[in-house]
Amino acid sequence: MLQADVVIIGAGAVGTAIARELSKYVLKVILVDKNEDVGGDASKSNSAIIHTGFDASPDTLESQLVVSANPMYDQITKELDIPFKRIGAILTAVTQEEFSLLNKIKEKAYKNRVYDVDYLSPQAIKALEPEVTDKVLGGLYIPRESIIDPFLLVIAQAENAVENGVKILLSTMVTDITVKNGQVQFVKTNQGTIQTKFVINAAGLFCDKIAEIVGLCNFKEHPRKGQFYVLDKNVPYKVNRIILPVPTKLTKGKLACPTIHGNLLIGPTAEELEDRFDKAVTAQGLQEVIEGVRKLVPKISKEDAIKQYCGLRPVRTPEGYHIEAYKEVKGFIGISGIRSTGVTSSVAVARYVTNVLNNEGLDLIPKPDFNPYRIGIKKFSELSDKEKEQLIKENPKYGHVICRCETVTEAEIVEAIRRPVGAKSMDGIKRRVRAGMGRCQGGFCSSRVLDILSRELNIPAEKVTKNEAGSELVIGKIR
Amino acid sequence: MLGLQYDVVVIGGGPAGLAAAISAKTEGVNHVLVIERDRALGGILQQCIHPGFGLKLFGEELTGPEYANRFIRQIKQLGIEALLDTMVLSISKDKKIICVSQEKGLHKISAGAIVLAMGCRERTRDAIGIPGTRPAGIYTAGMVQRLINIQGYMVGKKVVIMGSGDIGMIMARRLTLEGVEVKAVVEILPYVSGLTRNKVQCLDDFDIPLCLSHTVINIKGQRRVDGVTIAKVGKDMFPIAGTEQDIACDTLLLSVGLIPENELSKTIDIEINDVTQGPVVNQKMETSLEGIFACGNVVHVNDLVDNVTIESQIAGKFAAWYAMKHANQSGKKLLNVCFGENVRYVVPHKIAVENPQEDVTLYFRVKEPAENARIYIQSGHEILKKEKRIKVRPGEMESIHIDGKMLESLNGDMTISVRKGGESQ
Ligand SMILES: Cc1cc2nc3c(=O)[nH]c(=O)nc-3n(C[C@H](O)[C@H](O)[C@H](O)COP(=O)(O)OP(=O)(O)OC[C@H]3O[C@@H](n4cnc5c(N)ncnc54)[C@H](O)[C@@H]3O)c2cc1C
Numbered sequence A: 001m002l003q004a005d006v007v008i009i010g011a012g013a014v015g016t017a018i019a020r021e022l023s024k025y026v027l028k029v030i031l032v033d034k035n036e037d038v039g040g041d042a043s044k045s046n047s048a049i050i051h052t053g054f055d056a057s058p059d060t061l062e063s064q065l066v067v068s069a070n071p072m073y074d075q076i077t078k079e080l081d082i083p084f085k086r087i088g089a090i091l092t093a094v095t096q097e098e099f100s101l102l103n104k105i106k107e108k109a110y111k112n113r114v115y116d117v118d119y120l121s122p123q124a125i126k127a128l129e130p131e132v133t134d135k136v137l138g139g140l141y142i143p144r145e146s147i148i149d150p151f152l153l154v155i156a157q158a159e160n161a162v163e164n165g166v167k168i169l170l171s172t173m174v175t176d177i178t179v180k181n182g183q184v185q186f187v188k189t190n191q192g193t194i195q196t197k198f199v200i201n202a203a204g205l206f207c208d209k210i211a212e213i214v215g216l217c218n219f220k221e222h223p224r225k226g227q228f229y230v231l232d233k234n235v236p237y238k239v240n241r242i243i244l245p246v247p248t249k250l251t252k253g254k255l256a257c258p259t260i261h262g263n264l265l266i267g268p269t270a271e272e273l274e275d276r277f278d279k280a281v282t283a284q285g286l287q288e289v290i291e292g293v294r295k296l297v298p299k300i301s302k303e304d305a306i307k308q309y310c311g312l313r314p315v316r317t318p319e320g321y322h323i324e325a326y327k328e329v330k331g332f333i334g335i336s337g338i339r340s341t342g343v344t345s346s347v348a349v350a351r352y353v354t355n356v357l358n359n360e361g362l363d364l365i366p367k368p369d370f371n372p373y374r375i376g377i378k379k380f381s382e383l384s385d386k387e388k389e390q391l392i393k394e395n396p397k398y399g400h401v402i403c404r405c406e407t408v409t410e411a412e413i414v415e416a417i418r419r420p421v422g423a424k425s426m427d428g429i430k431r432r433v434r435a436g437m438g439r440c441q442g443g444f445c446s447s448r449v450l451d452i453l454s455r456e457l458n459i460p461a462e463k464v465t466k467n468e469a470g471s472e473l474v475i476g477k478i479r
Numbered sequence B: 001m002l003g004l005q006y007d008v009v010v011i012g013g014g015p016a017g018l019a020a021a022i023s024a025k026t027e028g029v030n031h032v033l034v035i036e037r038d039r040a041l042g043g044i045l046q047q048c049i050h051p052g053f054g055l056k057l058f059g060e061e062l063t064g065p066e067y068a069n070r071f072i073r074q075i076k077q078l079g080i081e082a083l084l085d086t087m088v089l090s091i092s093k094d095k096k097i098i099c100v101s102q103e104k105g106l107h108k109i110s111a112g113a114i115v116l117a118m119g120c121r122e123r124t125r126d127a128i129g130i131p132g133t134r135p136a137g138i139y140t141a142g143m144v145q146r147l148i149n150i151q152g153y154m155v156g157k158k159v160v161i162m163g164s165g166d167i168g169m170i171m172a173r174r175l176t177l178e179g180v181e182v183k184a185v186v187e188i189l190p191y192v193s194g195l196t197r198n199k200v201q202c203l204d205d206f207d208i209p210l211c212l213s214h215t216v217i218n219i220k221g222q223r224r225v226d227g228v229t230i231a232k233v234g235k236d237m238f239p240i241a242g243t244e245q246d247i248a249c250d251t252l253l254l255s256v257g258l259i260p261e262n263e264l265s266k267t268i269d270i271e272i273n274d275v276t277q278g279p280v281v282n283q284k285m286e287t288s289l290e291g292i293f294a295c296g297n298v299v300h301v302n303d304l305v306d307n308v309t310i311e312s313q314i315a316g317k318f319a320a321w322y323a324m325k326h327a328n329q330s331g332k333k334l335l336n337v338c339f340g341e342n343v344r345y346v347v348p349h350k351i352a353v354e355n356p357q358e359d360v361t362l363y364f365r366v367k368e369p370a371e372n373a374r375i376y377i378q379s380g381h382e383i384l385k386k387e388k389r390i391k392v393r394p395g396e397m398e399s400i401h402i403d404g405k406m407l408e409s410l411n412g413d414m415t416i417s418v419r420k421g422g423e424s425q
C-alpha cells in the first residue's frame, strides 16, 4: 500500500501549488487527480489574469490571499521559466452610471491596500488604447493586473514538485476517505488505497462531494459558467492591456484581454448552473460575449474567432473562500469556494495551507536540496536565428515543423511527452507546446501529432486520445 | 547559415507550384527551386485518390496523384530542384527566404522572383462557432481525407457531414465505400456548394441524405461525439424554432470552406483582397509587390485543378521574365477589374495594360445560381462584351476571355456582372 504524510486531492491550480510548496519540506506528498493530466478543471478554462485583488470584498480571506499572491508571481514565474506579463488593466466606464461607480471602486482598492490604482481621463485612455470606444468617459488604471499561461503555471509547478519528490497519481479518483478515532487514516481511490495522516481537499467544484465523504459538508458548490472567444493573432485592432468593464447591478460585463501568446481573449459570461458537467458553449452565451465586449472595443468581430471555450467557476454557498482544519476529523483540511480568482490566489493558498498543516502538528523540516528551478521546453519560434541553428545541430527534430500556425517543432512535442508529468494526449501536447492552438486548430498538425504520440508512447493510434479515455481520435486501420 | 541563390523560387509544391516552376524553367531561366514542407510534391492532390482531375487539360479523368505525377515527372526532366520536408518560415520584401529542414537546418535563399503557391487551409468548427460540447470526433473533411487515404486510419462509424463543399461530398462517398454510415450531409444554403457532378456521383448515387437549408446547431457528447442537433434555417440563415432534429453519430465532419493560406504574404504587407482572402493580382499573377507572384488556392479557392495549372503557368512565366529583367513596358495603364451584379469576385483584380497587350482570361464566381444567364463586360455604360451561360452556380468557377486589342483601347475600369436572361441593358 502507498503511504504518505500528505495526500492532496485535485491537481488544479490550487492542489498543484500546494504540492510544490510542500515539496520544500522533508515530507512524503502524493497528489491525486481523476483526470488524465494535471491542470485541473476550472484552472484550464479561465481568463488567465493574475489579479491584484483591487475589487475583492475587503477584509475577506479571498482579498487577503489574492492581494498577497500578486507580488509573488515575478519570482515564481522566473523560477518556473514560464511567461508572465505585467500589462496592467484599465477599468473602462462608458455610461454615466458606470462613471459614478469609479470612486467607490477606487476606495475599495485602497481598503484592499492596492494603492497604485489611479484615475485615467478619456484622453489618457484613448492614448493608451486607441481601440477603446470613443464613448469612454473615464476609468481606473490598475498597473499590476497581469497575464499568465495558466496551463503552464500548473504544469510547471507539477514538474517542479515531482523533481523535488512529490508523487503524482493521475486518472486516480478519490472514492472514499477512512477515518479512525477521529483521525484520517486512508484515502481510497479507484487505483488503490493510500495510508496518510493528512488529506487536503482541493477538488474545486467537487470539494463538497469530498467533504460529504467525511461527513463535514455544511456547504454546497455549484458551477457558474463562463464562455469565451479566442480571436486570431492578426486582428486589425490591437489591445495592449486588460480592458475591464465596470460591474453594475445588472451585469458584470465582459472583458477584452491579450493572452500571453498574443491572441485576444473576450468574455466571460456568468451563468448559474446545476449540472457540474455542462461544459457546452451556447449560441446565446457567445452572442452575449460579443455584444458585451463591443461596448468597450467596438471593432471586435466574431469573424476573427479561432476558438470558443467555457469554464465552470466553483461557487460556494454560503459564498466566499473557506479554508479549515476540522476538529471533528483530525488531518482533514478543506478548501472551498475558490471561485473566480483561484489561479491568482493558488500560490498564496499554498502557503496558507502549509501554515495550517503546521498548526495541526505536521513537522515542516526544510529540504536542504530543494530545487526551485524548472527549465521550460525551448520554444523554437521565439529563438534567434543563431539559437535555432544551434538547436537543430544538437537535435535535428528542431528542424521539423509540425504545427505550422504556431511553428512548433517535432523536438518540442517529443519533449512534452518525455518530461516528468509528460503529455499523454492531444490536449496535453496542446497545453504544453501549443501545437494545434493556432488558427487552423490542428487541421494540419493533428494527424501528425497523432502519429508522434503513438510512436513515443508506444501505443497503437486507436489508443491515442484527445484527453480522457473514451476520447480516442481514430477507431483503427481501414479495412 | 547556409545561403543559396535562385532566379525563381516557388513556395509550395502543389499543382500550382509545380506548374509555375515548370513554366518558369521553360521560359528560359536557369535556376528554379520549389520549396515544399511535406515529404513529397503534389500538395493536396496526394490525398485526393478519387478520379476527376484533368478533364479540361488532358481530356481524361485522372486521380489526384496521377495528375500531380505528370508534373512531377516534368520537374525531374527539366532539372528543377526541389527542397522537400522544408518549411518556409519567413520572406522579405527584398525576396530573401528563410526556411528550415531537419537535414539542412536553417537556410537563407535569395530569389530573383518569388511565386507564392502555399494553397489553403480548412475552416474549422471554431471559425464558424458551432455551439455545444468539445468532445473528440469533430474533424475537417480534408483532415479525414488525409487520415484515411494517406495514414490509413478510420475515424468513426456513424458520420454527419456539415457543408456540401466538394471535399465533404467526396468524403461522403469515400466513407460509405469504407462501410461507414453517413447519416446526412447538412447544408445551410438551399443548394449544394460544391460541383454538381460531385452531388450526383458522391451523394445521389449512394443514396446519402442531403439536408439543404439546414445547419448543425448543437454538438453533444462528453468525450466522444454522441450526436448532433440540426435545424432548418430561414431566409435569414437563422435556425427556425421547432424544426430541431437529433441525429445520433460519433463523428462530425466539416466541409465549410477553405481559406487561402496567406500568413507569409501578410508579413510583408502584400495587399490582400477581402473577398478571396488572397493577394490582389494583375493579369500576370503579380501581387502588389513587384517580382512576387501568386497562383492557385493561395489566391482564390479553385474547384478544378486544371484552372489552377493554367493560372500558375502564367505566374511562372512572368516570374521568369521578371527574374530575367525583361523590359517593363513603359507607359502602361492600370485598369481595375470591378464586379457588379451577382458576381462574388473576379481574378485578376487588375490589368496592367501593355502595348501590345495579350488576351486575358477573367475567372469569377457568381453569388447566386442562375439559369440562362448573361455575362456583361462593361466600361461605364458601354458594353464591351456579352456572353450566354445556360447555368451558373457559386460552386463552379466561370471564366471569360478578353481580347488584348480591346484592353489596349480601353480608358477606364472594367466591370463584370451576371444578369438573368431576357433582361436588357
Ligand atoms: C470563466 C472563468 C474565469 C476565471 N478567470 C480567472 C482569472 O482571470 N484569474 C484567476 O485567478 N482566476 C480565474 N478564475 C478562477 C480559477 O480558474 C479557479 O478559481 C481555479 O482554477 C480553481 O482552481 P482549483 O485547483 O481549486 O480547481 P480545479 O482547477 O477545478 O481543480 C480541481 C481538480 O480536482 C479534481 N478532482 C475533483 N474531484 C476529484 C476526486 N474525487 N478525485 C480526484 N480528483 C478530483 C478535478 O479533476 C480537478 O482537476 C476563473 C474561472 C472561470 C471559470
Ligand SMILES: Cc1cc2nc3c(=O)[nH]c(=O)nc-3n(C[C@H](O)[C@H](O)[C@H](O)COP(=O)(O)OP(=O)(O)OC[C@H]3O[C@@H](n4cnc5c(N)ncnc54)[C@H](O)[C@@H]3O)c2cc1C
Pocket (backbone or CB within 6 Å): B011, B012, B013, B014, B015, B016, B017, B035, B036, B037, B038, B042, B043, B044, B045, B048, B051, B052, B053, B054, B086, B087, B088, B089, B117, B118, B119, B120, B142, B145, B166, B167, B170, B261, B264, B295, B296, B297, B298, B301, B302, B303, B304, B305, B306, B308
Ligand atoms: C480535398 C480536395 C478535393 C479536390 N477535388 C478535386 C477534383 O476532384 N478535381 C479537380 O479538378 N480539382 C479538385 N480539387 C481542387 C484542386 O485540386 C485544388 O484547388 C488544387 O490542388 C490547388 O493547388 P495548390 O497548389 O494551389 O494548393 P495545394 O495543393 O494545397 O498545395 C500547396 C502546397 O504548398 C505547401 N506549403 C504551404 N505553405 C508552405 C510553406 N510555408 N513552406 C513550404 N511549403 C508550403 C503545402 O504543403 C502544399 O503542398 C480538390 C481540392 C481539394 C482540397
